[in-house]
Amino acid sequence: MMRSPFAVLAFLALVLLTGCWNKYELTEWAFVQAVAVDLTEDDRIRLTTQFYKPGGGLEGAPKASESFNIHTEGENMSEAIANIANEVGRVAQWGHIRIVLVSEQIAKNQNLKGILDYFLRDHEPRETAQFAITKGLASDYLTRKPYIESTISQQLREISQSSKRFTGMSKKMNLLQVAIALKSQTGIAVLPYMASSGGKKDPAVMNGVAIFRDYSIVQPGIPAGKAEYLLMLRNEYERGVVTYPCEENPKSKKDTFEHVMVSSTTKVEPKGESVAVRIHLLLVGGYGELRCSKIRKASDEDRIKQKIAEYVEQELQKEISAMQARQLDLLNIGDALYRRHPALWLKWKSSWGRRLSQATFQVKVEIQMTNTGLTKPMPYGDQEE
Amino acid sequence: MLAMPNVPDAYEPISPSLTESRARIEAIFSDCHDLTIKEWSYGQDLEYASVGILLDTLSQNYRITYMSALIQDLSPLLGALDKTLTPDKLSHYWEAQGVSTHSAHLLDSIEQVTQSLTDGNVVFLLDGWDRAIGCEMPGVQTRSVSEPTMEPVVFGPHNSTIEDLKTNIGLLRALIKTPKLKFKLLHAGEYTRRDIVYGYLSDRVDPEDLKLFEQRLSGLEDKEILDTTYLEEWVEESVFTPFPQVRYTERPDVATSALLTGKIVVLVQGSPTVMICPGLFIDFFSTSEDYYQRTVFSTLIRWLRVIAFIMATTLPSLYVALSTFHTELIPTVLLLAILDTREKIPFPAFVEALLMEFFFELLREAGIRLPRPIGSAVSIVGALVIGQAAIQAKIASPIMVIVVALTGIASFAMPQYNLAIALRVLRFPLMILAATLGGFGLMIGYFLIMLHLTKLKSLSQYYLTGFAPLDWSRMLSSMIFRQPIRSMLKRPRHGSGGSR
Numbered sequence: 001m002m003r004s005p006f007a008v009l010a011f012l013a014l015v016l017l018t019g020c021w022n023k024y025e026l027t028e029w030a031f032v033q034a035v036a037v038d039l040t041e042d043d044r045i046r047l048t049t050q051f052y053k054p055g056g057g058l059e060g061a062p063k064a065s066e067s068f069n070i071h072t073e074g075e076n077m078s079e080a081i082a083n084i085a086n087e088v089g090r091v092a093q094w095g096h097i098r099i100v101l102v103s104e105q106i107a108k109n110q111n112l113k114g115i116l117d118y119f120l121r122d123h124e125p126r127e128t129a130q131f132a133i134t135k136g137l138a139s140d141y142l143t144r145k146p147y148i149e150s151t152i153s154q155q156l157r158e159i160s161q162s163s164k165r166f167t168g169m170s171k172k173m174n175l176l177q178v179a180i181a182l183k184s185q186t187g188i189a190v191l192p193y194m195a196s197s198g199g200k201k202d203p204a205v206m207n208g209v210a211i212f213r214d215y216s217i218v219q220p221g222i223p224a225g226k227a228e229y230l231l232m233l234r235n236e237y238e239r240g241v242v243t244y245p246c247e248e249n250p251k252s253k254k255d256t257f258e259h260v261m262v263s264s265t266t267k268v269e270p271k272g273e274s275v276a277v278r279i280h281l282l283l284v285g286g287y288g289e290l291r292c293s294k295i296r297k298a299s300d301e302d303r304i305k306q307k308i309a310e311y312v313e314q315e316l317q318k319e320i321s322a323m324q325a326r327q328l329d330l331l332n333i334g335d336a337l338y339r340r341h342p343a344l345w346l347k348w349k350s351s352w353g354r355r356l357s358q359a360t361f362q363v364k365v366e367i368q369m370t371n372t373g374l375t376k377p378m379p380y381g382d383q384e385e
Numbered sequence: 386m387l388a389m390p391n392v393p394d395a396y397e398p399i400s401p402s403l404t405e406s407r408a409r410i411e412a413i414f415s416d417c418h419d420l421t422i423k424e425w426s427y428g429q430d431l432e433y434a435s436v437g438i439l440l441d442t443l444s445q446n447y448r449i450t451y452m453s454a455l456i457q458d459l460s461p462l463l464g465a466l467d468k469t470l471t472p473d474k475l476s477h478y479w480e481a482q483g484v485s486t487h488s489a490h491l492l493d494s495i496e497q498v499t500q501s502l503t504d505g506n507v508v509f510l511l512d513g514w515d516r517a518i519g520c521e522m523p524g525v526q527t528r529s530v531s532e533p534t535m536e537p538v539v540f541g542p543h544n545s546t547i548e549d550l551k552t553n554i555g556l557l558r559a560l561i562k563t564p565k566l567k568f569k570l571l572h573a574g575e576y577t578r579r580d581i582v583y584g585y586l587s588d589r590v591d592p593e594d595l596k597l598f599e600q601r602l603s604g605l606e607d608k609e610i611l612d613t614t615y616l617e618e619w620v621e622e623s624v625f626t627p628f629p630q631v632r633y634t635e636r637p638d639v640a641t642s643a644l645l646t647g648k649i650v651v652l653v654q655g656s657p658t659v660m661i662c663p664g665l666f667i668d669f670f671s672t673s674e675d676y677y678q679r680t681v682f683s684t685l686i687r688w689l690r691v692i693a694f695i696m697a698t699t700l701p702s703l704y705v706a707l708s709t710f711h712t713e714l715i716p717t718v719l720l721l722a723i724l725d726t727r728e729k730i731p732f733p734a735f736v737e738a739l740l741m742e743f744f745f746e747l748l749r750e751a752g753i754r755l756p757r758p759i760g761s762a763v764s765i766v767g768a769l770v771i772g773q774a775a776i777q778a779k780i781a782s783p784i785m786v787i788v789v790a791l792t793g794i795a796s797f798a799m800p801q802y803n804l805a806i807a808l809r810v811l812r813f814p815l816m817i818l819a820a821t822l823g824g825f826g827l828m829i830g831y832f833l834i835m836l837h838l839t840k841l842k843s844l845s846q847y848y849l850t851g852f853a854p855l856d857w858s859r860m861l862s863s864m865i866f867r868q869p870i871r872s873m874l875k876r877p878r879h880g881s882g883g884s885r
Contacts (some may be wrong), residue, residue: 014829015821023709023823025734027726031712031720052721054728095713096720126713150721 030090030245032125033067034099034153036138037115037317039106042071045115047072047080048139050153051088052096067151069142077118095125100131100175101138101194107210107217112182119175127176130157133210133217135195141204156204160192163206167263168231168240169224170194170206185332185345186352187214190234193221210272211328218328229312229319232281233331235264242283244311246292257308257367258288268336270344274358282361283312286371294378301369309365320361327353397495401716403434403512406495410438413499420830433472437513438498442504470543474513477828488821492517503578531554533635535802540677545635547608550580550654557584561644564826565589573605580654581610589802591847594663598649613658616651620662627810629803630843632669639673649844664844667851667864670694672800680818683867684732689798691864696795701738702819702827708734710823734785735820739791741781742812744771810826 036048049070070087074080084092104116119125134141146155164172171192173181181189188211195207208227209217222230231237239260246253261284269276287293295301323330334352340347346357374380400406407422414420419442425435479491492498495518501519509518530552533545546553554568565588571581583602585595601619611614614633621630634640635657640650643661651660661668670690675683706713708723715723718774730737748767752760771789777783792812799805813833818826841848851860864867 023820024706026724027730028711029712031724036868052724054721054724096717098717124713156716321404 023069024091024093028091029093030088032092032094032097033144033151034101034156035097036101036103036142037077037106038103038138039111044073044075045077045080045106046139047084048072048142049076049081049084049092050142050151051092052151053257053305056177067153069139076114080229081118087222092120097125097129098151098157100129101134101156102131103134103136103138104210104217107133107212110215112212116175116179116182116351120179126177128174129349130160130192131173131175131178132156132160132192132194132206135193135207135220140200141194141196143200143337144204156194159204160194160206165238166240168224168228168237169208170227171209171231171236181246182212182215183347184332184335185338186329186332188212188332188334190222190230190330199248208359211330213328222330226319230314230330232262232264232321233266233279233316233319235262237262237264239285241288242308242312244308247307253289253291255293256288257282257283257285260370262286266331266333266336268333268340270337270341274355274360275308275333275337276360277331278362279316279364281312281316281365282368283308283365284368284370287373287377290377290379292328292379293377294379294382295372298313301377305367305369309367312365313363316363316365317361324357324359327357329353329356333359386481387646390799393817399493399498399510399515399517400496401513401515403510406510406517407436407438409495409504410498413495414440414502417756422622428471435509437507437509437814438502439507440502443503444507447615472513475511476516479518480516489518489520491523492519496542506870522785526554534640536636536671536673538636538677539673541673542638544637545658546637546640546652548655548657548659550582550652551635553652553657553659554582554584557640557644560637560641561586566644569755571605574609575607575608577611578611578620581651582643582653582660583651585649586644586647590649591643591647591845594647595649597844598662605813609632612656613660614656616653616660620651620660620844622844626841626843627806627807628666628838628848629669629801630664630841630848631660632664632801633658633660635659636673637798642673643751644678649726663846665843665846666848667860668798669801669804671867676870680867680869684865687864687867690800693798694804694808694809696806697792697799697822698811699815699827700788700792700795701742701812701831702815704785705734705738705816706819706823706827709820723782726784729779731779731818732751737781737785738788738816739813740790741771741775741785744775745789745793745811750809761881 012337031052032049033052034048036046038046040046049072051070053066053068055066070084072080072083072087074083081092100104100115100119102112106112106115118192119129120127141156144152146152149155149158154278160172163169171190173192178189178191178201181191190209190211192206193210194204194316196202206224208221208223208225210221224251227239228240239262240258242257242259243254244257245251246255262282264279264281267278267280269278279348293304294301295304327350333356334345334349395408400409411420411422414709417440419440421439421441423437423439425437427433427435440583448484448653452881484768490501490506492501498519501508501517504519506521512519527547527549530544532543544556546556558566563586565586566584568582568584571583573579573581581602585599598620602616605619608615617629617631618624625628632643634643640659640661644650648661648663651662670687675686678686708727712720727734732740748763748771748879752763752767755763769779772786776783776786796805796808799808815827815830818830820826822829838849839847840852845852850856862873
C-alpha cells in the first residue's frame with residue numbers, strides 16, 4: 001500500500017503546516033466591550049477600554065461589577081492599545097466591541113482619520129460596532145452604572161438603537177457607515193452625538209447629531225429637537241411624534257401626531273448656477289394625543305392633516321434656511337448631484353457652499369392618517385354637541 | 386422443509402440388529418443424560434421389538450405414541466395390521482411409499498440418526514431393518530409472539546418476531562401472499578448447525594444484490610453463527626467503517642415493506658432479529674410509523690431526525706471550535722453568558738467536553754448492563770453527578786452539560802440504534818479536529834466523512850444513493866419529505882431504497 005504513508009504524510013502536513021494554532025480558551029481572553037477615545041493635555045491619545053468581567057457565580061449570586069475600565073495612553077491608537085496587555089494580563093479580544101465613543105475634543109484636526117484607520121485596518125474589531133461622538137470626555141460615559149444591561153457599553157449601544165427607532169432624536173451608525181459618510185463628495189458627514197445632562201452620574205442620552213466637514217467637527221451640532229427635522233429630510237427617520245399647536249390656544253394647548261412610518265424622496269436638478277431641490281415627505285400615523293382638535297366629519301380630518309402638514313413644512317423650511325445660511329450641505333445634495341451629473345459637480349465642487357445657499361427648495365408634506373386611537377376622535381372627556 | 390439435515394460426508398450404515406444399533410447410538414451419546422430410549426413392541430404377540438430414541442430436553446412434549454400414529458398411516462392400506470404386522474411389511478411399505486404424516490423422514494446412516502436426534506426429532510429403529518424413521522416433535526419452548534420491545538409504535542401492528550425461525554417466516558408469509566416470496570435455507574456451524582434463511586421477492590430484488598449476497602454468504606458451513614447480527618460482517622463491504630450497512634428489525638411489517646422495496650431479509654434460528662440488506666443511508670432516517678401517521682407530521686419528524694443527526698455528530702465539536710477559535714461567531718450576549726459560566730473552570734473546552742462525553746458514555750454503558758431494578762440507581766447518580774455536582778465542583782460548565790445532554794438526546798432520536806452508535810464513534814475524532822484546527826478542522830472532518838460515505842457500498846448499491854449518485858425524487862420522497870401514501874403507491878416502488 002503506497003497510499004497509506006502518503007495519506008499519513010498529507011494529514012500531518014494538514015495539521016502541522018496550516019498554521020491554525022491561534023487557539024485561545026475563553027478564559028484566556030478579556031473581551032472588550034467599549035472603547036472611549038479622548039485627548040490628553042499633551043495631545044496624545046487617551047484610551048479608556050471597558051472589559052467584561054465574567055461573574056463565575058452560579059446560583060444567582062449578585063455580582064459586584066460586570067465590567068472594568070483600563071486607561072492607557074499612546075501616540076496613536078496602536079500604541080495605546082498595545083499598552084493594555086501590560087495591565088490586564090489577558091489577551092484583549094476586540095471581536096465583541098459594542099460601541100466606540102470619541103470625544104468632541106479629539107474630533108478636531110482630522111484626528112478621526114487615524115482612529116478610524118485603526119479600527120478598519122485591524123481584523124479584530126467589528127465594523128458593525130456602534131459609533132458616537134460625545135460631549136465632554138468620552139471616558140466619563142463608561143463610568144456610569146447601567147440600569148438593566150450588564151454593562152454600560154451594552155446600554156449605550158441600546159440607547160443609540162432605541163433613540164433612532166422610537167424617537168428620531170439622533171442617528172445610529174456603525175464604524176463602517178461612519179467611514180463611508182466621512183468620505184462623501186461634499187466632505188460633510190452627520191454623525192450621532194451623545195450627551196449627558198450634567199454631572200458624571202447623570203444619564204447619558206443620544207442628543208442630536210454632530211456635523212463633520214473634512215474629518216473635523218464643526219460646531220455647533222444640531223440638538224435633539226431640531227435633529228428630528230433634519231433626519232426627516234435625510235430620510236433617516238423611523239418613527240416619533242410631531243406636536244403641533246392648537247388653533248384656539250396655540251401657546252398652552254398642543255396636539256400630537258404620532259407617526260409610525262416616515263419616508264422622504266429628494267429630487268435634485270441643476271438650475272442656473274445652482275440647483276432646484278424638491279423634497280416630498282410622507283408621514284403615516286395616527287393621533288397620539290388630542291387636547292383640542294375635534295373630528296366630526298371627513299372635512300375636519302382633512303383640515304387637521306393640512307394643519308399638521310403646514311406645521312411640519314414650516315419646521316423643515318427653518319432647518320433648510322439655517323443650513324443654507326451656514327453653507328453646510330447637511331442633506332448631501334452635493335452627492336446626489338455628483339451621482340447624476342458628475343462633470344457638473346467637479347466644476348461646482350469648490351464653490352458648492354455658496355451655490356447651496358442660492359438653491360431653491362420646494363418641500364411638500366403629505367400626511368396619511370391610519371387610526372384615531374379611540375372611536376371618538378376628540379379629546380377624552382369632551383361632550384359631543 | 387427445515388428438518389431434513391444435509392447429509393454428512395461420512396457414512397456409517399445402520400445395523401439391522403436393533404441391539405447393535407442401539408448400542409452404537411448409546412456410545413455416540415455417552416454422558417448425555419437426556420438421551421431417552423423407549424422400547425416398544427408390536428406384532429400379533431408383540432414379538433417384534435423396536436425403540437424410540439430422543440433427547441428429552443429437546444422434545445419436551447414427546448409422546449411415544451407417535452409410533453402408533455406412524456403405523457396407523459398404513460391401516461387403510463393393509464387392513465387389520467396390528468395382528469399381522471412384521472418388520473418386513475413395515476420397512477417395505479415405508480421404503481416403497483415414503484412417509485406421509487408427521488414430518489417424518491427416512492434415515493439411512495448413523496450420522497443421519499445422530500443429526501436427527503440433535504435436531505430434536507424422535508428416531509424409531511426396528512429390529513431387522515437397516516434404516517430408521519425420524520419424526521419431528523414439538524421442540525424447545527419459545528416465547529410467544531409479543532409486542533416489539535425495540536421498535537414500539539403507537540399505530541400499526543403490534544406483533545414482533547420471536548426466537549423461532551418457523552414462526553418468523555410464517556409471520557412474513559402471512560403478509561406477502563405470493564410464491565414470488567422466496568426463502569432459501571443455509572446451515573452454518575459444525576456444532577450449532579444453525580438454520581439461516583434469507584428471503585426476497587424474486588421480481589423486486591436487484592439480481593446483482595442477490596448475487597453478491599449469496600456469494601458473500603457462501604462458506605458459512607463451519608462457522609458457528611449464534612445470531613443474525615453475526616452475519617452483518619459477512620454481508621457488508623467494509624467492517625471497519627462506523628456506518629452500518631444493514632438494518633435490523635423485529636417487526637414483520639417493516640420486514641414486509643423492505644421485501645416489497647427489493648431488499649433481502651435474513652433470519653436465523655434462535656434469534657428474533659431480522660436483518661435487512663442492503664441498508665442505505667436514507668433508510669436509517671425512516672421508521673415504519675412514518676407511514677402510519679399523517680404526511681405533514683411525518684415530514685416534520687424527518688427534518689427533526691436530520692437535525693438530530695447533525696447535532697449528534699457535531700454539537701460538542703462545534704462548541705469546542707467556536708469557543709476556542711471563533712469566539713467572534715458567538716452572539717455577544719450569549720458569549721457573555723457563556724463567559725460567566727466558563728470563568729472558573731480549570732480545563733480547556735476540549736478537555737471539558739471530552740470529560741463530560743466520557744462521563745456520559747460511562748453512564749450509558751453502566752445503565753445498559755445493569756439489571757433493571759438497579760438501573761434506576763444509575764440514572765439518579767448520573768443526573769446528580771453530571772447535572773449538578775460537576776457544575777458546582779467547577780469541573781464542567783452548564784453550557785457544556787447542555788451540549789452533552791443535547792448530543793445524547795439527539796443520538797437517541799435516531800430511529801436505528803446502530804446508526805446512533807456510528808455517531809458516537811465519529812464524535813470523538815471530530816472533537817479532536819475541532820480542538821486542533823477549529824472550524825477548518827471540522828470542515829476537514831466532514832469532508833473525510835463525506836468522501837468515505839460516497840465510496841461506501843452496501844451490497845451493489847452506493848451507500849449514499851439518493852445524494853450520490855444524485856436522485857432528487859428518491860431523496861425528496863424518502864429523506865426530506867414523507868411522500869403521501871397514495872402517490873407513493875401509484876408508481877412502482879424503487880428497485881431498492883425507498884424504505885419504510
